[in-house]
Amino acid sequence: MISRALFIVAAFAAAFYPTCKAQGYHLAQDFSGPDFFQGFRYNVSDRDWNNFGNVHFISQSDAEQKHMTFVDLNGRAIISVDNTTDGRTDGNFGRDTVYLVSNNPVNFGSLVVFDAVHIPFGCSVWPALFTQGHVWPEEGEIDIIENVNLATQNQYALHTAISSGTCLKQSNDGQTGKTTNGNCTVVPEQDINTGCVVQDASSKSFGKGFADSGGGVFSMLWDAAGVSLWFFERSSIPPNIDTAPDPSSWPTPSAFYPADSCDPSTAFGPQFLTLYIDICGAFAGAPELWPTSGCASAAVSKCDDLVQDPANYNNAYWMINYLRVFESDSSSSSSSSPSRSGSSPSGTASSGSVSAGTGTSSTTGSPGTGGSANQSSAIQNIPIVAYSIVFSSALILVLI
Numbered sequence: 577m578i579s580r581a582l583f584i585v586a587a588f589a590a591a592f593y594p595t596c597k598a599q600g601y602h603l604a605q606d607f608s609g610p611d612f613f614q615g616f617r618y619n620v621s622d623r624d625w626n627n628f629g630n631v632h633f634i635s636q637s638d639a640e641q642k643h644m645t646f647v648d649l650n651g652r653a654i655i656s657v658d659n660t661t662d663g664r665t666d667g668n669f670g671r672d673t674v675y676l677v678s679n680n681p682v683n684f685g686s687l688v689v690f691d692a693v694h695i696p697f698g699c700s701v702w703p704a705l706f707t708q709g710h711v712w713p714e715e716g717e718i719d720i721i722e723n724v725n726l727a728t729q730n731q732y733a734l735h736t737a738i739s740s741g742t743c744l745k746q747s748n749d750g751q752t753g754k755t756t757n758g759n760c761t762v763v764p765e766q767d768i769n770t771g772c773v774v775q776d777a778s779s780k781s782f783g784k785g786f787a788d789s790g791g792g793v794f795s796m797l798w799d800a801a802g803v804s805l806w807f808f809e810r811s812s813i814p815p816n817i818d819t820a821p822d823p824s825s826w827p828t829p830s831a832f833y834p835a836d837s838c839d840p841s842t843a844f845g846p847q848f849l850t851l852y853i854d855i856c857g858a859f860a861g862a863p864e865l866w867p868t869s870g871c872a873s874a875a876v877s878k879c880d881d882l883v884q885d886p887a888n889y890n891n892a893y894w895m896i897n898y899l900r901v902f903e904s905d906s907s908s909s910s911s912s913s914p915s916r917s918g919s920s921p922s923g924t925a926s927s928g929s930v931s932a933g934t935g936t937s938s939t940t941g942s943p944g945t946g947g948s949a950n951q952s953s954a955i956q957n958i959p960i961v962a963y964s965i966v967f968s969s970a971l972i973l974v975l976i
C-alpha cells in the first residue's frame with residue numbers, strides 16, 4: 577500500500593514539479609534612477625477637488641524649476657512640498673505640491689514593490705501611495721502607504737463600490753496588523769469613504785519612525801488569493817526583492833484581504849499608481865482627529881493654521897530608491913520586456929471632473945478620465961492551487 581502511494585507521489589512529482597515550484601515574477605514596470613518620473617504624468621490642479629487640502633498640484637516644469645521633483649546624486653527620486661514660499665501674508669494661501677499618476681496600469685496578478693528611505697511627515701502633512709481604477713469607486717482603490725501628521729504606523733486600505741458586492745475585512749486572520757475598520761464599501765454620495773483599514777504593527781512603518789530607521793520596503797500582491805500588503809524594515813528585506821521577488825517565501829503580511837470576503841478580480845479594475853502629498857484636507861485636517869493628532873495647541877487650533885509657514889514642511893518629502901511592478905510568469909498577458917514607460921505625453925493632465933469627490937477620512941479618488949480597459953479576468957493562480965491540492969492529496973495517501 578505504502579509503496580503504491582509513494583509511486584503515485586513520485587508520478588505526480590515528476591509530472592508537476594516544474595509548476596509546483598514557487599511562482600516566478602518578472603519585471604513589468606520600472607520607476608527608478610534618472611527615468612523615475614518618465615512613467616508618470618503630473619495631475620495638475622489648482623484645487624484639491626477630492627480631499628479639500630490647502631494645496632495646488634503643479635506641473636512637471638514648475639515642479640522641476642522649483643526643485644520639488646528631481647533625481648538626486650544617489651539616483652533616488654525626491655518628491656516634495658514647497659518648503660520655501662512664505663505665505664503668511666496671504667489669507668487664501670495654498671501650498672504647491674505634486675500629484676503623480678502612472679501612465680500604465682497595474683494588472684490583476686501583479687506584485688508592486690516600493691523601496692523608500694523617507695516618507696513625507698509632519699503636522700498637516702498627508703502623503704499617499706495608492707492604486708486606483710479610472711472609474712472610481714467602481715474599479716476600486718488599494719492604499720499601500722497612507723497616514724497623516726505625526727503617525728508612525730502605516731495604514732493599508734481597500735475602497736470598493738457597492739456594485740462590487742460585499743467587501744469586508746472583519747478579522748485579523750492572516751495578517752500581523754490590526755483591522756480598524758472592517759467595511760471596504762464606500763458611498764461617495766453619502767460621504768462614506770473610510771474603506772477597510774488595517775494598521776501596521778510596526779512603529780517604523782511611517783513618518784519619523786520610518787525615516788529614523790533608514791526606511792524600508794512595502795509590497796502589494798493582487799491576485800486570486802486576495803490582496804496582501806507587506807512592510808519590511810530595512811534590516812529584514814527578503815533577498816532579491818528588487819529583481820526576483822518570491823512572495824511565497826515571505827512572512828505573514830501586515831495586511832491581508834482574502835478573496836473569500838472581497839473578490840479581488842471583480843472589486844478592482846486595472847490600477848493606476850498614484851503618488852502624492854496633500855496638506856490638511858479631509859484626513860490630516862479632519863476636525864474630529866486634529867485635537868488628538870499631537871499637532872494641536874493654543875496657537876494651532878486647526879490644521880490650516882500651519883500651511884502658510886514653509887518651515888513646517890522640511891520633512892514633507894518622499895525619497896525613493898525604486899518603485900517596480902512585477903507580473904507573474906504564468907500570467908497570460910505578461911510581456912517579456914519591462915516597459916520603461918513614459919509612453920504617453922509627459923506633462924499635464926487636466927483636473928478631471930469636478931463633480932465627484934467628497935472625501936471623509938481617507939484618500940478618495942475620482943479620476944475624470946473615462947476608463948476604457950476592462951477588468952482583467954485571468955485567474956492565473958488557479959492551476960497552481962489545483963496542483964498543490966493534488967500534491968497534498970498524494971501526500972495524505974502516503975500517511976494513511
Ligand SMILES: *[C@@H]1O[C@H](CO)[C@@H](O)[C@H](O)[C@H]1NC(C)=O
Binds near residue numbers: 759760761763768
Ligand atoms: C458596508 O457598508 C455599506 C455602505 O455603507 C453598507 O451598505 C453595507 O450594509 C455594509 N455592510 C456591512 C456588513 O456592514
Ligand SMILES: *[C@@H]1O[C@H](CO)[C@@H](O)[C@H](O)[C@H]1NC(C)=O
Binds near residue numbers: 659
Ligand atoms: C526644505 O526641505 C529640505 C529637505 O528637508 C531641506 O534640505 C531644505 O533645507 C529645506 N529648505 C529650507 C529653505 O529650509
Ligand SMILES: *[C@@H]1O[C@H](CO)[C@@H](O)[C@H](O)[C@H]1NC(C)=O
Binds near residue numbers: 850
Ligand atoms: C487629478 O486631480 C484632480 C483634482 O484633485 C482629481 O479630481 C482627479 O481625480 C485626479 N486624477 C487622477 C487620475 O487621479
Ligand SMILES: *[C@@H]1O[C@H](CO)[C@@H](O)[C@H](O)[C@H]1NC(C)=O
Binds near residue numbers: 948949
Ligand atoms: C467591458 O465589458 C463590458 C461588459 O462585459 C462590455 O459591455 C464593454 O463593451 C467592455 N468594454 C471594453 C472597452 O472592452
